[in-house]
Amino acid sequence: MSAASETAWAEWFSPEELGHFRRRRSIDRWFGRLLPVVFLVAIIPILDLVYWVSQRSLPTFTWAILTTNPTGNAGGLYGPLVGTVYLLLMGLAIAVPLGILAGLASGVFLPHPWGEVVRGAGDLLVGTPSVILGYFGYFALVLYLGWGASLLAGGVTLGIFMLPYVARTSDQAFSSVPTDLRDAALGAGARLRQYAARIAFPIALPQVLSGIFLAAAIGIGETAPLLWTALFSSYPPTQLSEPTGYLTGLIWNYFDEPPTFGTEVTLAFQAALILIAIVVAMNVIVRVLAERSRRKLEGLYG
Amino acid sequence: MRSFRDRIRTGRPRGVWSALPPLAAAAIPLALIAAIVVTLVRAGSGHGWLLNLGLDWNPSTGEPSLSNFGVLVFLVGSFATALPALALVLLFSLALGAATALYLPRRISLVLNGFVDLLAGIPSVVYGIWGFWIVAPVFGTVINPWLNGHLGFVPGFGGPVPSTGVGIPLAVFVLTLMTLPLTAVLVRESLLAVPVTYREAGLALGATRWEVFRRVLLPFARRRIGGAALLGFGRAFGETVAVFMVIGDATKIPVNIFDLSYTVPGVLVGQFDSAFVQPNYLAALAQLALVLLAISLLINIGGRWLVGRVGRGASLVPGVA
DSSP states (O other), rough: OHHHHHHHHHSSSSSHHHHHHHHHHHHHHHHHHHHHHHHHHHHHHHHHHHHHHHHHHHTTOOOOHHHHHHHHHBBBBHHHHHHHHHHHHHHHHHHHHHOOOOOOOIIIIOOHHHHHHHHHHHHHHHOOOOOHHHHHHHIIIIIOOOOOOOOOHHHHHHHHHHHHHHHHHHHHHHHTTTTHHHHHHHHOOOOOHHHHHIIIHHHHHHHHHHHHHHHHHHHHOOOTTTTTTTTOOSOOOTTSSSOOOOOHHHHHHTTTTTSSOOOOHHHHHHHHHHHHHHHHHHHHHHHHHHHHHHHHHHHOOO | OHHHHHOOOOOOOOOGGHHHHHHHHHHHHHHHHHHHHHHHHHHOSSSSOEOOOSEEEEEOSSGGGGGEOOHHHHHHHHHHHHHHHHHHHHHHHHHHIIIIIIOOOHHHHHHHHHHHHHHHSSSSSHHHHHIIIIEEEEEEEEHHHHHHHHHHHHTTTTTTTOOOSSSSSHHHHHHHHHHHHHHHHHHHHHHHHHHHHHHHHHHHTTTOOHHHHHIIIIIHHHHHHHHHHHHHHHHHHHHHHHHHHHOOOOSSSSTTTOBBOHHHHHHHHHHHHHHHHHHHHHHHHHHHHHHHHHHHHHHHHHHHHHEEEEEEEEOOSTTOO
């Protein structure tokens, strides 16, 4: 407030009132300065994490690391890398169809209160600690069904872990299709499943895909569901019934080895860097797809 | 040739059977929860109820009949890390939400919030190895001694400080980062869900942005923010791998806030391997898993009920903006 306007205000308000105004304004200004700083404080750790993980892994990174198996105290990441891909693909083979079905049921088919119940169940599964999934996978699949610690048990457990993410995001995708289109389709004599297959699904597809990538990004970083179901192995899996390695498991096994022992800790950091790269790339895809679907929906709402 | 009536009939509802596929699909998440509960109950049965609220966690691998499973140590560890983390997360979430809703230009806050969402994507085990090797020395040599030196007179801040840096403060730090994206999204959505007209009315009446936040947005969004806090607590309470890697895993009641500790999910993941050979040990862990599941289900049901249906596009899955 400049001196001139200050005198202008002084004609209308008493000094006490002006002091009150100034105090209120300065509180507001301090928050205006403080809040962006808080934002930066929240962002610094992730930059620090990426910086230091690169610092610890890039200087010794060679292509040979991607093509050789871990050997106990040295070697590369080939086996766990291939295992991660297999586990993820197997998990997606379960999570995608079942998740989309569950999302269709709650987002399109079920009448009012029941859709909400299914959504709630999905949210509860999302909120379940991942170690519980590990216990479930071990007892139910490895032990009771007798699959043994294997690629199969690990993949299925990972699929069950990812399922609620696919279900919840595809439910959202189907629910955000404008109601007008549903009314129009049903009014024109379409059946619910015709509406679902020919109208809701094409509109929701980008968002469903973005949900799948999100689930994959979360699933690829999981450790606890796999520890006793896929167990671990240094070699690429050749059979469904074999234990298999995965990048998170390699980090878990090697992270606290003494650095004098070998290159294991560095190898773990290298696995971490690869995981970060994959996850960030998937998140970018998620964002691009979500943006595309937002534009599409905006067009539909007119 | 089919008659006209037959073709009409194909258009009729097919009775109860046509409802079967959607019901089966809807049953998938419910059936999974049921399967998890049944499996854990079965895995934990056969030895009676083994857990107690005592201090003595002693699987007694040599002599199983002497084993005692007091879980108080792990509950203390879990609450001692999850509650402070929740307080920090809530503070940060409110600040980020206020900045987004009132202070920052839309484009800038979109980019900044994108970074915060990215925190959710970093795998748990990566937080763990980063915390263990990079952040722990900072806590061990700088932060913990500083807190100990300046606030030593406060109960809980005095006493010995482990020099490695692993322990409760580091776990709280890592948990805060891991819980922030979820809570920040929920708080942001609940602040933005306050009708714009309310915000504008406040500003038009001469309230500052801070006053609009404090007197208009906060009271309006109170219930949902409570729900966000509860869901964040559930997330922090159930976080497994990262906390295990940075908390030191000592089965004891911590002597001060710098001490090593052990959480409920931590002991589930950390002692499973040693429990393989001892049936009652394995059953005790399965029972503890069941307790953890019950706690997390209750927290999530409560949180979801409070949050209700936030606007279209918001979800309990962080990262989907």
